[in-house]
Amino acid sequence: MVKQTIQIFARVKPTVRKQQQGIYSIDEDEKLTPNLEIILPRDLADGFVNNKRESYKFKFQKIFDQGASQETIFENIAKPVAESVLAGYNGTIFAYGQTGSGKTFTITGGAERYSDRGIIPRTLSYIFEQLQKDSSTIHTTHISYLEIYNECGYDLLDPRHEASSLEDLPKVTILEDPDQNIHLKNLSLHQAATEEEALNLLFLGDTNRMIAETPMNQASTRSHCIFTIHLSSKEPGSATVRHAKLHLVDLAGSERVAKTGVGGQLLTEAKYINLSLHYLEQVIIALSEKHRAHIPYRNSMMTSVLRDSLGGNCMTTMIATLSLEKRNIDESISTCRFAQRVALIKNEAVLNEEIDPRLMIIRLQKEIQELKDELAIFTGEQRTEALSDAELLQLEKLITSFLDDQDPESRLEVGTDMRKIHHCFHHLKKLLNDKKIHGKSTVSCEIKDQDCQEPLKEEEYKKLRDILQQRDNEINILVNMLKKEKKKAQDALHLSSMDRSECRHSQSLPFPPGNPEGLRTLPSSAPKQIQDVSTFGYRSSLLHRKTGMREEMSLGRQEAFEIFKRDHADSVTIEDNKQILKQRFSEAKALGESINETRSKIGRLKEEITQRHMQQVALGVSENIAMPSMPDLLEEKLRSQLEEEKKRYKTMFTHLKALKVEIEHLQLLMDKAKMKLQKEFEAWWTEEATSLQVNSPAVNSLSHVKPFPQTPEFQQETSQPLFNKSNVNARKILPSPSPIPHSQEHNSTSASLESSVPERPASSVPLTGDSQTDSDILAFIKARQSILQKKWICLEKNMPGIGAAPSAYIPEHTESRSEPSLQLGAGPSRPEAWSRASPSSPGQIS
Numbered sequence: 118m119v120k121q122t123i124q125i126f127a128r129v130k131p132t133v134r135k136q137q138q139g140i141y142s143i144d145e146d147e148k149l150t151p152n153l154e155i156i157l158p159r160d161l162a163d164g165f166v167n168n169k170r171e172s173y174k175f176k177f178q179k180i181f182d183q184g185a186s187q188e189t190i191f192e193n194i195a196k197p198v199a200e201s202v203l204a205g206y207n208g209t210i211f212a213y214g215q216t217g218s219g220k221t222f223t224i225t226g227g228a229e230r231y232s233d234r235g236i237i238p239r240t241l242s243y244i245f246e247q248l249q250k251d252s253s254t255i256h257t258t259h260i261s262y263l264e265i266y267n268e269c270g271y272d273l274l275d276p277r278h279e280a281s282s283l284e285d286l287p288k289v290t291i292l293e294d295p296d297q298n299i300h301l302k303n304l305s306l307h308q309a310a311t312e313e314e315a316l317n318l319l320f321l322g323d324t325n326r327m328i329a330e331t332p333m334n335q336a337s338t339r340s341h342c343i344f345t346i347h348l349s350s351k352e353p354g355s356a357t358v359r360h361a362k363l364h365l366v367d368l369a370g371s372e373r374v375a376k377t378g379v380g381g382q383l384l385t386e387a388k389y390i391n392l393s394l395h396y397l398e399q400v401i402i403a404l405s406e407k408h409r410a411h412i413p414y415r416n417s418m419m420t421s422v423l424r425d426s427l428g429g430n431c432m433t434t435m436i437a438t439l440s441l442e443k444r445n446i447d448e449s450i451s452t453c454r455f456a457q458r459v460a461l462i463k464n465e466a467v468l469n470e471e472i473d474p475r476l477m478i479i480r481l482q483k484e485i486q487e488l489k490d491e492l493a494i495f496t497g498e499q500r501t502e503a504l505s506d507a508e509l510l511q512l513e514k515l516i517t518s519f520l521d522d523q524d525p526e527s528r529l530e531v532g533t534d535m536r537k538i539h540h541c542f543h544h545l546k547k548l549l550n551d552k553k554i555h556g557k558s559t560v561s562c563e564i565k566d567q568d569c570q571e572p573l574k575e576e577e578y579k580k581l582r583d584i585l586q587q588r589d590n591e592i593n594i595l596v597n598m599l600k601k602e603k604k605k606a607q608d609a610l611h612l613s614s615m616d617r618s619e620c621r622h623s624q625s626l627p628f629p630p631g632n633p634e635g636l637r638t639l640p641s642s643a644p645k646q647i648q649d650v651s652t653f654g655y656r657s658s659l660l661h662r663k664t665g666m667r668e669e670m671s672l673g674r675q676e677a678f679e680i681f682k683r684d685h686a687d688s689v690t691i692e693d694n695k696q697i698l699k700q701r702f703s704e705a706k707a708l709g710e711s712i713n714e715t716r717s718k719i720g721r722l723k724e725e726i727t728q729r730h731m732q733q734v735a736l737g738v739s740e741n742i743a744m745p746s747m748p749d750l751l752e753e754k755l756r757s758q759l760e761e762e763k764k765r766y767k768t769m770f771t772h773l774k775a776l777k778v779e780i781e782h783l784q785l786l787m788d789k790a791k792m793k794l795q796k797e798f799e800a801w802w803t804e805e806a807t808s809l810q811v812n813s814p815a816v817n818s819l820s821h822v823k824p825f826p827q828t829p830e831f832q833q834e835t836s837q838p839l840f841n842k843s844n845v846n847a848r849k850i851l852p853s854p855s856p857i858p859h860s861q862e863h864n865s866t867s868a869s870l871e872s873s874v875p876e877r878p879a880s881s882v883p884l885t886g887d888s889q890t891d892s893d894i895l896a897f898i899k900a901r902q903s904i905l906q907k908k909w910i911c912l913e914k915n916m917p918g919i920g921a922a923p924s925a926y927i928p929e930h931t932e933s934r935s936e937p938s939l940q941l942g943a944g945p946s947r948p949e950a951w952s953r954a955s956p957s958s959p960g961q962i963s
């Protein structure tokens with residue numbers, strides 16, 4: 118049993134503004150526990166926190182300041198917990214702090230860079246690496262992912278459900294057995310044999326979490342998420358199984374309702390979250406008080422699920438995430454206070470060992486039988502029933518292997534059953550007699566011959582023995598060569614089947630637009646490890662499924678999506694990651710090729726060594742020289758070269774494996790970002806289609822079309838906008854989606870323009886109500902309009918006196934129409950493209 122208080126750590130999120138410095142200080146005297154001092158700014162000191170004090174000090178196991186990397190966090194916080202989980206103890210790491218303080222960043226990681234991987238992916242990587250190293254134990258790993266929102270549990274890993282809202286996911290409920298053990302009904306457990314499988318599960322859960330979230334219910338902020346790694350291990354042949362669980366918990370934002378000033382649905386959520394965090398606090402207070410008999414775990418789902426982690430059988434660690442800015446001082450102090458209480462809780466972790474009942478029964482049955490047999494010997498009570506055929510057969514097999522065993526110390530173990538012992542003696546006697554009779558007839562003549570000869574001289578005897586030895590060597594070498602040839606043939610078969618399967622993959626995986634050169638195809642020379650692309654297909658189909666993304670978008674919609682994508686703030690990240698990914702792929706490709714080269718080199722060296730060896734043997738045979746016991750110099754050189762190449766191969770292979778993990782992770786990040794983008798685009802598109810329909814009688818232009826939603830950073834960033842200000846309206850125009858039909862093409866003469874540019878909007882086509890069709894119609898009209906505009910501008914440039922713009926482009930004109938149907942073909946009030954393209958003639962346009 119290991120007794121330990123809950124370990125508390127603090128992590129300070131990097132602040133954006135410089136003036137926030139001086140709000141806190143960290144005292145890390147090596148001998149003392151590190152101290153975090155939060156200094157109240159003067160204007161806040163007489164505010165709501167405490168008007169008497171100027172600073173607050175809190176002790177932590179370790180404090181990670183703004184610059185701490187994800188790697189440092191993993192090494193210092195998560196790795197020790199993962200190690201105890203591998204040793205068979207339960208572990209929990211939970212992040213607590215206000216919204217936006219970095220809980221998700223710490224637990225799961227950031228979505229931008231590979232180096233931003235959080236505790237979950239790093240822990241999975243570490244655990245699988247350790248399990249792979251330990252071949253003496255049989256391990257199984259399962260994953261579960263639970264989200265608790267408004268006191269309801271949801272299974273984030275249920276593959277049967279198409280989750281578009283949290284309520285679509287299976288509800289998880291709590292059951293308690295008579296021993297007060299908690300069971301989660303409906304929470305699926307998924308076996309993960311490799312790191313990759315486990316990461317895919319994390320990706321699935323995060324995707325479900327993201328998809329289920331809407332701007333109205335930012336569940337990620339308001340829900341608790343528990344990612345659990347379940348480990349079981351067993352020594353071969355042993356009936357004892359060890360179970361350990363590692364909970365990695367991302368709690369909801371801990372801010373107080375009063376400050377957030379929420380109402381309605383949000384208030385209900387806040388109440389629940391705060392209620393569940395309030396119950397968590399109550400449990401923690403109860404645990405930190407000595408002699409408290411009752412701990413109110415049952416009050417909330419979260420405390421019930423984490424019961425063991427809080428004051429129970431678990432090694433628990435808390436990370437207090439702090440966003441130490443002036444406006445967050447009170448929340449930061451309350452997070453630290455909470456942590457100080459948590460630090461008082463003592464846990465008692467025990468090894469969770471269980472006997473596998475099936476193996477136990479077999480073992481006990483065997484033991485009983487042995488004891489019975491032993492007893493029979495002592496009591497003289499003999500068992501009289503005959504041995505079964507199976508038993509006899511087994512005994513004879515035992516005798517054969519006993520006789521074949523060259524080890525003089527080997528023993529024939531048949532237990533204490535006298536019937537078996539007797540049978541063994543009979544059988545051995547029979548074998549001996551048979552051999553004697555057979556031996557007499559075949560050996561007698563040889564003996565006779567030898568009898569009449571003189572005994573062999575010592576020298577001759579030695580010579581014969583050497584020849585015999587050489588023959589043996591020869592046979593061994595030839596057998597090895599045969600084995601090698603066989604293996605080569607098998608490898609060739611394997612390679613060709615791998616090539617075939619790779620071919621199949623690359624044929625069946627259409628790369629989504631924007632994935633240049635089919636990033637996911639790998640060089641055929643790269644080893645199998647990085648060729649397995651099945652998961653990519655899985656993720657890509659997931660992407661489509663989860664976002665409701667149409668694999669076949671209309672051209673207009675596709676083009677709109679392209680622009681939306683281009684202007685989205687995340688596109689920079691996606692592009693960066695794409696570049697890194699490309700780089701990693703070429704690294705992997707080059708490495709794969711070097712590995713293959715090294716492998717062939719190793720093969721060649723081995724062949725050379727064998728040939729050299731054979732030459733030596735042949736030389737020995739032909740010249741009747743005994744084989745030298747030491748290998749010759751050339752052979753030694755070849756061997757050392759072989760060792761070098763093997764080392765190189767191993768190093769490159771390890772590097773390739775690491776690259777593979779990085780590539781996988783980058784792909785997950787990109788898929789996630791793409792999914793987010795697609796989701797936002799779909800939402801924007803639907804909103805547009807809806808508002809078009811709502812406004813349809815009055816709408817006669819597309820000027821109401823909202824600009825693509827942008828991130829706050831994007832909106833703030835005026836210095837380098839993707840569309841400069843003068844271009845804002847141009848941005849509102851949907852892109853021209855389809856080729857212009859022949860009927861719409863005109864000569865650029867004023868006469869034909871007269872007839873081609875309608876005086877009024879091209880048509881009065883009502884929308885159909887089907888968003889896909891409507892989007893196509895709108896896109897078509899836009900395209901036409903954009904062509905007409907371009908032509909008009911050309912004409913304006915070429916023939917400045919051509920006259921006023923066609924009335925179709927003048928909003929007043931179109932607005933004055935009172936057709937009930939939607940007037941299609943009218944542009945925005947004044948296409949900015951005009952004013953930009955022909956600045957010298959504004960008067961003419963208006």
Ligand SMILES: Nc1ncnc2c1ncn2[C@@H]1O[C@H](COP(=O)(O)OP(=O)(O)OP(=O)(O)O)[C@@H](O)[C@H]1O
Pocket residue numbers: 129130131214215216217218219220221222223227228337338339368369370438
């Ligand atoms: N240590 C850090 N380094 C860099 N960026 C960080 C760090 N911590 C947080 N961030 C960034 O701050 C933002 C908010 O972080 P995060 O989503 O992890 O907060 P949170 O506490 O989980 O919020 P919520 O309660 O809403 O889930 C994210 O964009 C994240 O990438």
